[in-house]
Amino acid sequence: MAVFDGAATGEQVVEVFASQAKGRTFVITGAGKPSIGSQIATLLASASPAHILIASRTASKVDSVLDDIKQIDPSIKTTFAQVDLSDHDSVRHAAKEILAAAPKIDVLINSAGVMALKEYTLDKQGIELQLSSNHVGHFLLTNLLMPALLAAGADNGARVVNLTSSAYLISPFRFDDWNYSAGAAYDPWTGYGQSKTANILFAFGLTKRLQHRGVTSTATHPGYNTDTQLGSHLTVDDYSAISPTRKRNTGKEFVFEEPRFKSLSQITATTLVAALDPDIPGQSPxxxxxxxxxxxxxxxxxxxxxxxxxxLSEKLLGQEFSY
Incomplete structure (x- = not known):
């Protein structure tokens, strides 16, 4: 089996594992263009999946992605579901639409997210917005989509891939003060770091509960790229705060891995390995x-x-999920 590294491209991964995508259904959150999710969607289209469903906030940013997929392979079913992951009512509505369109989901890729919001911001439920959008909304959506994931799990197995970041190193989860003392203890990178730690912890918790039913989960750090809009609101000075913030939170220095920056093609590779490599379920979480x-x-x-x-996630949602 092929072994990939930090220089691998998404095209290379899809070419090697094309058989793992053929005829399958993929649900991807936050795949408006330009984004990692949109790149993943169009690369998957070259491997003849049966259905690509994109759940995102803004339809106008997804329309061109769906058009690209149709140009690559017009036989692929494409669906858009509108969702605001920071709004639990929106997530519940979207989940019903997704289940109706995709009663079996082979791979769910939770790629939507926000990063290092400069101002302390709450969602409509009163949860800090990075934790809400990056984790809580995905926790709810994933669990609501579980009937379709379990349907695939009972067949050939199903996967949930959470896009995290090496920024998880900046902060452990703040169980004693997850909402930052109503903003008094907030800073942008701690907020982002906590939410990215949550992405990994969720992958471990999901696999523990559902591996015996064919559903496994991973968390992927895709790398860094300046072409997506995730960090468009940040300056070089903003990024310089990462290391001192980690030092303050953990006592350790932050060191960026190599390669520091990846192309749009390379930025998809790690997540596509997690989604397609047949060896990954056996190594999960x-x-x-x-x-x-x-x-x-x-x-x-x-x-x-x-x-x-x-x-805590169940408490924030007012709903328990038992398997």
């Missing part, structure tokens, strides 16, 4: 970086934190 499974730091995988986050 897992954290992937530079297309390889690596062990995340303890705060993103310890069993106590995994369970505490699951219970």
């Amino acid at each position: 897992a954290f992937l970086q530079n297309s390889q499974v690596v062990e995340p730091e303890a705060h993103a995988r310890d069993a106590e934190s995994v369970e505490k986050l699951w219970k």
Whole structure:
């Protein structure tokens, strides 16, 4: 089996694992153009999936992606579902639409997100917006889509891939003050770091509960790219705050991995490995970086934190999910 590294491209991954995409259904969140999600969607289209469904906030940013897919292969079914992941009512409505359109989901890629919001912002439920959009909304959507994931899991297996970031190193999950003392303790990078730690903990918790039913989960750090709009509101000076913020939170320095920056093609590779490589379910739960499974730091995988986050997420949603 091919072994990929930090220089791998999404095209290379899809070419090697094309058989793992053929005839399958993929649901991708936050795939408006330009984004990692939109690149993943169009690359998958070259491998003859049966259905690509994009769940995103803004239809106008997704229309061109769906058009691109149709140009690549007009036989692929394409669907758009509008969702605001920071609005629990919107997520519940979108989940019903998605289940109606895709009663079996082979791969769910949770790629939507926001990064380092400069101002402390709450969603309509009163949850800090990075935690809400990056984790809580995806936690709710994933669990609501579980009937379709379990349907695929009972057949050939189903996967949930959470896009995280090496920014998880900036902060453990703040169980004692997850909402930043009503903003008094907030800073942008701690907020982002906590939400990215949550993405990994969620992958571990989901696999623990559902691996025996054919559903596994991973978290992927795709790398850094300046062409997507994720960090368009940030300056060079803003990024310089990452290391001192980690030092303050953990006592450790932040070191960017190599390659520091990736092309739009390379930025998709690690997530596509997680979604397609047939060896990954057997290694799950897992954290992937530079297309390889690596062990995340303890705060993103310890069993106590995994369970505490699951219970907190249920509390924030006012709903329990038992399997």
